Amino acid sequence: MKHLKDDAASSPTVRTSSFILEGQFLGFVLEGSKLKYLRMALADSELEIKLSKQSRASLGTVIHPQDWIQVYGAEICDRHSQNCKLKAYQINRISSQVENHSASFPEVVQTTIDKEAETLIQNQHNSVSAFKILVCQKSGCQKKGAKQQQQRLKTALQERGLSDRVTFESTGCLGKCSMAPNTMLMPGKKRLSGMSTGAIVDLIR
Template identity: 35%
Template structure:
């Protein structure tokens, strides 16, 4: 009787309820948590999908995941890695995707060298000043993140919860877009 002494790859397809992300140190989604009939799964996300998914999936969404499962011979564990993820239905618990999470509008700002060289650092600094000067710190947060994959259009921001992309923005234009969103959400 021979034993397998190497890892084995097998394809998988699973559907379930998206519970949330596990992020790495720069707040990039690295794993997703999925609730299935038999419990919960932790699935690693392919690098090319990480930034796109962070802005499209919300807890409670029904999704299907395709990928590879690797059986680790040494540990006897299966490791799952997603190649493709598709949203099947939106979260039915959420009446309005436009309601700010925790009552706040969030600005996600790329803080990688490409955006920083094209004014990203100044843009974030100016936005922080405007928020402070107008007393909006309790309504708007700024989160820096890794590359948003739009380097040619730098600097790059995303306004949440609308997932509005702001590219190649001057501080003045970004402030105008931000204040418009804040007025919409808190009017």
Template identity: 35%
Template sequence: MSKTTTTSQFRMVGQLESFVIKKGDKIKYLRLKVEEREYWLKIPKKLRSEIDINLFPGTWLEITGNRELKQKKGFFELEASRVKLLSNPDIPCAVIVSEPESTSVGKILVCQKSSCWKRGGQSVCQRLEKELEKQGLSDRIKIKLTGCLKQCKKGPNVVVMPHKARYSQIKPGEVGELLTKHFTP
């Protein structure tokens, strides 16, 4: 199986919350507050020596780097490539992300075997397509018809990836809630 990664550039302006330090004095992560949200940014070895560990919480920083989608875990990992100290506290908080060409973040597997299909799998699949389009997720989430998911008597069966969440006896009316639960921030 091939491993595909989705990466893009980011730029953040926010306030330092703290450092996450491992093995005595090695900065592994930097916690940054941007508006009301906190981000953990991985600090690579080559950048660790350039960061002043004595910075106070609340210090304004501008950080640029790469973000990578961790397909199996279903979240983005942020890695800093540059950390810049800002002296002007009037700078508004901002997160600017340059999106990659492909922003696929998930798949929904739908059993197409006769038992699941007869129990409403086809209706669930059609509703999934409509809801993905309606919620603007059709370019990020793909529907894949699969073979037996080993829960024939509990069909129709659906698996949401990358979360590996399994759903049995799903009804077309539950599709919108399922998409919101897994793919809406």
């Protein structure tokens, strides 16, 4: 992902990481007549993901609402504000809602991809963490057991064979300090404060 790596290197305030998501396609958001964003539903949330030029080209005829899809992309975050943007580089239809009743196996239909995305996708096939958990390192959260919570999560993920799907990353104050210890699931910026270890692991499956 040449451009994104260059951006990250030239701006220490921006963090870029790749992702793969699976979920149900909800529809497109148009800007004029252009497909600008894709909306998809995950287990417990909905996301709006910006489409790259190439992924946009053939999408309209390939996927339909309620199809099950897989999205390869990058998440670009401002390190200070934690504001993140998601960008899709390849969308695969895993199975079609319309054809499901007659299909013996899920059908995979790939959109075209641009050169820029090839490296990203190759890297993802080699080493993939679909989710990232940001852990607040500030004293408010550390005093309330952030480290122990992280350890419990790691153990639970390991027990369920999900360790490969999650990476942990240290971050600054996430706000809502009164609910410490605070963690956030990415992509999607879901706050995990107050959730049990089991409930968090269920989000990862």
